[in-house]
Amino acid sequence: MKREREKILEMVEEGKITADDAVKLLEALAKSRQGWDWNEYIDKEDVDDKLQRLSSAAKEFGDKMSAAFKDVEPKLKQTTRKVVEKTVDIVDELSRSLSDYLKNLETSEDDSCCDCKPCEDKDADSSDGKPDDTPKPN
DSSP states (O other): OHHHHHHHHHHHHTTSSOHHHHHHHHHHHHHHHHTOOGGGTSOHHHHHHHHHHHHHHHHHHHHHHHHHHHHHHHHHHHHHHHHHHHHHHHHHHHHHHHHHHHHHHHHHHHHOSOSOHHHHHHHHHTTTSSOOOSOOOO
16 A cells, blocks of 8 residues: 555656545545455465464473473472571571670679779779769769
């Protein structure tokens, strides 16, 4: 259809037909194409053959992908299990460390407010047996 339209426009340029004649020809060409039957130009057996080959190739691809995932599945499960185990180990270790830290913190609070020099000096000065009521720095 494109070739026919180009030919009509070329004929107008050459002066062989008028612009009005070209419009009429283009309209007639468009109308003739509306009822155009593609089946006249398509080999149905060829299309069926190509569809069959495409369907077969898609099934083969699906089978190969299924087999590949069957091989990957156990490895993926094993890796996931290892990651979970390592995560549990890390959480347990962090929990123990935090618990130990909190116990040490409680113990050190009982001994003195901190490890700074002024507190040590005050503790040494209050050796008279009386409770030390002076505020201690944080």
